Every structure is written in C-alpha cells, then in structure tokens.
Amino acid sequence: MSLVITIVTFLIILAALILVHEFGHFSFAKMFGIRVDEFGLGFPPEIKSFQKGETKYAINFLPLGGYVKIFGETIDDDSSSGPDSSRSFVNKSKWVQAAVLVAGIFFNILFAFVLFTIGSLSGLPASTDTYADTSIKNIHLSLTEIKPKSPAEKAGLHVGDILLSVQSGAVTLTGNQLTPDAAQQLIGGSAGQSIKISYSDNGQKKDVTLQTASGIVEGKPAVGIAMSLIGTEPRLSFLKAIWRGAKLTGITLKEVVLGLYQFFSQIFLGHADMSQVSGFVGIAGMVGDASRFGFAYLLSFAALISLNLAVINLIPFPALDGGRLLFILIEAVKGSPIKARTANIANSVGFALLIALMIVVTYHDIAKLIFK
Numbered sequence: 001m002s003l004v005i006t007i008v009t010f011l012i013i014l015a016a017l018i019l020v021h022e023f024g025h026f027s028f029a030k031m032f033g034i035r036v037d038e039f040g041l042g043f044p045p046e047i048k049s050f051q052k053g054e055t056k057y058a059i060n061f062l063p064l065g066g067y068v069k070i071f072g073e074t075i076d077d078d079s080s081s082g083p084d085s086s087r088s089f090v091n092k093s094k095w096v097q098a099a100v101l102v103a104g105i106f107f108n109i110l111f112a113f114v115l116f117t118i119g120s121l122s123g124l125p126a127s128t129d130t131y132a133d134t135s136i137k138n139i140h141l142s143l144t145e146i147k148p149k150s151p152a153e154k155a156g157l158h159v160g161d162i163l164l165s166v167q168s169g170a171v172t173l174t175g176n177q178l179t180p181d182a183a184q185q186l187i188g189g190s191a192g193q194s195i196k197i198s199y200s201d202n203g204q205k206k207d208v209t210l211q212t213a214s215g216i217v218e219g220k221p222a223v224g225i226a227m228s229l230i231g232t233e234p235r236l237s238f239l240k241a242i243w244r245g246a247k248l249t250g251i252t253l254k255e256v257v258l259g260l261y262q263f264f265s266q267i268f269l270g271h272a273d274m275s276q277v278s279g280f281v282g283i284a285g286m287v288g289d290a291s292r293f294g295f296a297y298l299l300s301f302a303a304l305i306s307l308n309l310a311v312i313n314l315i316p317f318p319a320l321d322g323g324r325l326l327f328i329l330i331e332a333v334k335g336s337p338i339k340a341r342t343a344n345i346a347n348s349v350g351f352a353l354l355i356a357l358m359i360v361v362t363y364h365d366i367a368k369l370i371f372k
Contacts, residue, residue: 005274006285006287006288006291009287009288009291010203010216010287010288011063013287013302013305013337014063015041015066015206016039016111016302017064017111017305017306017309018041018066018106019041019066020107020108020110020111020306021066021104021105021107021108021309021310021313022039022041022066022067022068022100022104023107024103024104024105024106024107024108025068025070025101025104026039027103028099028100028103029068029070029089029100030129030130032088032092032096032099032100032208032343033052033087034070034071034072034087034088034092034096034100035068035069035070035071035084035087035088036054036055036068036069036071037053037054037055037056037069037070037071037230038055038057038058038067038068038069039056039057039058039069039086040057040058040059040060040066040068040069041058041059041063041066042059042060042061042062042063042066043058043060043061043062043066043067044058044060044061045060045061045062046058046059046060046061047059047060047061054183064067070100071084071087071088071089072085072087072088072089072090072091072092072186073089073090073158073324074344074347075090075344076340077345080304080340081093086312094328094331094332095228096323097328098328100117100277101321101324101325102321102325102326104313104321105312105313105321106315107252108306108307108309108310108313109249109306109307109310111303111306112249112252112253112303112304112307112310113245113246113247113249113303114244114304115245115248115299115300115303115306116244116249116252116299116300116303117122117241117244117245117298118241118245118250119236119241119245119270119296119297119300120233120235120236120240120241120244120245120248120302121236121241122234122235122294122295122296123141123232123233123234123235123240123296124232124297124300125230125231125232125233125293125294125296125297125300126230126231126233127229127230127231127232127291128228128229128230128231136230136231136232136233136234137229137232138231138232139229139231140162140163140229140230140231141163141178141179141180141183141227141228141229141230142160142161142162142163142227142228142230142293143157143158143159143160143161143162143163143199143225143226143227144159144161144226144227144228144230145225145226145372146158146224146225147157147222147224147225149214149224150213150216150222150223150224150225151210151211151212151213151223151224152223152224152225154210154211155208155209156208157197157208157225158201158289158292159289159292160289160291160292160293161199161201161292162199162200163178163179163183163197163198163199164199164200164205165178165196165197165198166178166183166186166187166195166196166197166198167187167195167196167197167198168189168190168193168194168195168196169190169193171186173186180227180228180229183227184227187212187221187222187223188212188217188220188221188222189223190212191212191221192211192212193211193212194209194210195209195210195211195212195223196208196209197209197210210223211223212317221312230293232296233295234363235308238322246279248300248303249303249307251312252303252304252307252321253307253311256307256308256311257311258306260308260311284342289299292312317344317350317354318347318350318351319347319348319350319351319353319354320350320354323346323350324347327343
C-alpha cells in the first residue's frame with residue numbers, strides 16, 4: 001500500500017471512530033433534551049459548516065479529532081442559571097449526565113461489534129497457530145513482524161508479505177515444507193551462509209538474498225522476521241456472524257482492559273516500555289500493515305482501535321469521559337456540586353496534558369521512522 005493510500009485510509013478510520021464516539025454523546029444529549037450547540041469533525045480552522053435547528057455542524061481542517069459542544073459541559077452563569085438553563089447538561093440529573101458521557105464509550109464498543117460482524121460475514125483472516133480448525137482456506141506463510149534494523153528490514157521485506165520459498169545451501173523449503181518452525185530452523189542454522197527468500201508482495205513475486213545477524217534473537221542467528229500460517233475463516237451466515245462479532249468484541253475488550261491495566265501497573269513500578277506506545281503516526285503505519293492482510297483484517301484492526309478508544313476514555317483523568325464521570329460520582333457522594341472554576345480548570349489542564357502527551361508520542365513515532 002502506497003504512503004498516500006495508507007494516510008488516507010488511516011484518516012478515514014480515525015474520522016469514523018471519532019464520528020461514532022461523538023455521535024454517541026450527541027444522540028444521548030438530544031434524547032434527554034440537552035441543548036447541543038455544535039457538532040464538529042476534526043479541529044479548526046473550519047472548512048465548512050451549516051446550521052440545522054439549534055446545532056451548528058462543522059467540518060474542520062485538522063482531521064485528528066472531533067468534538068461535540070453540549071450546553072452546560074463547561075459550567076458558567078448562563079448554563080447554570082440562564083434563560084435556557086433547564087436544558088443545560090449541568091442541571092440534569094446525575095444519571096442523565098453519566099448516560100451522556102458513557103454513550104460515546106458505548107458507541108465505540110457497538111461500532112467494534114459491527115466491524116467484527118461485517119468481517120465475519122466476509123471471512124476473517126485466521127492463524128493456524130491459534131485457530132485449530134481445518135475449515136480455514138487459502139493457508140499461506142505470512143510475515144507478521146519485521147524487527148527494526150534487521151537484515152529483513154534492510155532488504156525491504158514487509159509485514160504481510162507471503163513467503164513462497166526459503167533456500168540456504170542445498171536446502172530449499174517450499175510448498176507444504178514451508179512452515180514457521182522449518183523456516184526458523186533453516187535460518188537459525190545458516191550462520192555465514194546466504195539465504196534466498198522468494199516472496200509475494202501484493203501479488204508481485206520478488207526475490208531477496210540476505211545474511212543472518214546476531215543479537216536479534218537470543219542464542220541464534222536470525223534475519224529479523226516472525227512468521228505465521230494464515231488463512232481465511234469460512235464466511236458465516238448473518239446470525240452466526242452476529243454471534244461471532246459479539247464474541248470477538250467481548251474477548252478483545254477483555255484483552256484491551258488487561259493490556260492497559262498491565263501497562264499502567266508497569267508505569268507505577270517504573271518498568272514500562274514506552275517505546276511500545278504509538279501515536280497517530282505509529283497507528284497510521286499499523287493501518288498500512290493491517291491492510292496488507294486484506295479488507296476484513298483491516299476492519300478487525302479498526303475494531304481494535306475503537307475498543308482501545310473506549311477503554312482509554314474510561315480512565316478517570318480530567319478531560320476524558322472517565323474524569324468527568326469521576327466528578328459526577330464525587331458530587332453524588334458529597335451531595336453538592338464541585339465548584340465550576342475547579343472543574344473547568346481541571347478539565348483545561350487535563351486537556352493540555354493530553355495534547356502535550358500526543359505531541360511527545362508523535363515525536364517519538366517520527367524519530368523511530370527517521371533513526372530506525
């Protein structure tokens with residue numbers, strides 16, 4: 001996939017995920033009679049906007065986010081006691097406020113379910129390593145990881161390339177002989193010898209010759225690739241696809257929660273590997289890799305991002321939905337509202353910190369591309 005197509009695909013996925021999340025807030029606010037002043041996709045400057053009823057709808061220049069302006073989320077005199085204060089977010093009951101905040105998270109989970117269901121209808125990619133089902137069709141040995149600065153990366157191999165043969169000395173692996181274990185054993189025993197790899201890159205047959213290197217895999221020479229036998233699951237009927245979509249959503253959501261819990265636990269212990277954190281640039285690269293496995297796999301990857309977005313928004317940090325939910329819980333417990341100035345300052349500081357974090361992570365993404 002070309003760089004331009006990768007970027008466009010990433011922006012489409014990002015826009016869809018944000019649109020779904022913000023539409024959750026928007027639709028629930030409308031349902032509970034809360035005034036919605038603006039619904040925007042992207043960040044200003046504004047490209048185009050139109051007014052429908054009381055709500056302004058805007059398409060903005062920077063396609064890296066989105067927002068919905070709900071009357072009363074930012075507390076001021078007008079929203080708390082003005083002429084339209086009865087339709088203010090801050091003056092609704094705590095459970096209504098919580099429902100509006102959770103709606104964005106719920107819609108991201110629902111969107112992941114829809115994507116998994118569509119993928120199941122068309123046939124999802126599946127690895128024989130984890131899917132012991134003889135009904136998997138079109139099985140081939142695909143590259144699932146390329147180590148940075150490895151001979152494989154320098155030779156131009158990419159995630160998603162399909163291996164056709166691996167040759168070292170008088171031994172050539174092809175057809176049914178070409179398995180992950182057999183290829184790894186042949187490569188690991190080829191120190192000092194040239195290894196010829198034939199592969200398919202988006203349907204185009206290519207050949208590359210490379211040498212093993214030490215230090216990539218502990219204890220043996222390697223070229224820096226991970227492989228898996230990947231095929232396609234059979235297409236499911238509509239009802240079975242719905243069940244499969246729900247099951248995959250539940251399993252993936254659980255894995256995302258556990259993964260983030262372990263990551264934050266490692267941060268507190270001082271053992272977190274921050275190099276594994278990716279921002280927009282890193283995720284765009286992953287979108288390019290995912291697309292090489294086919295449209296159904298790309299849908300699954302988008303579903304994974306959607307679930308990550310849902311879980312991250314539940315974190316009780318100011319400016320995130322979880323932080324606002326925490327404020328609502330505190331107010332419910334103490335029986336009185338948090339001071340408007342305190343809440344607004346906390347959310348502003350939280351938003352500034354999130355923007356700063358995004359800039360830092362994006363810088364590291366770009367640095368990894370330049371200095372890899």
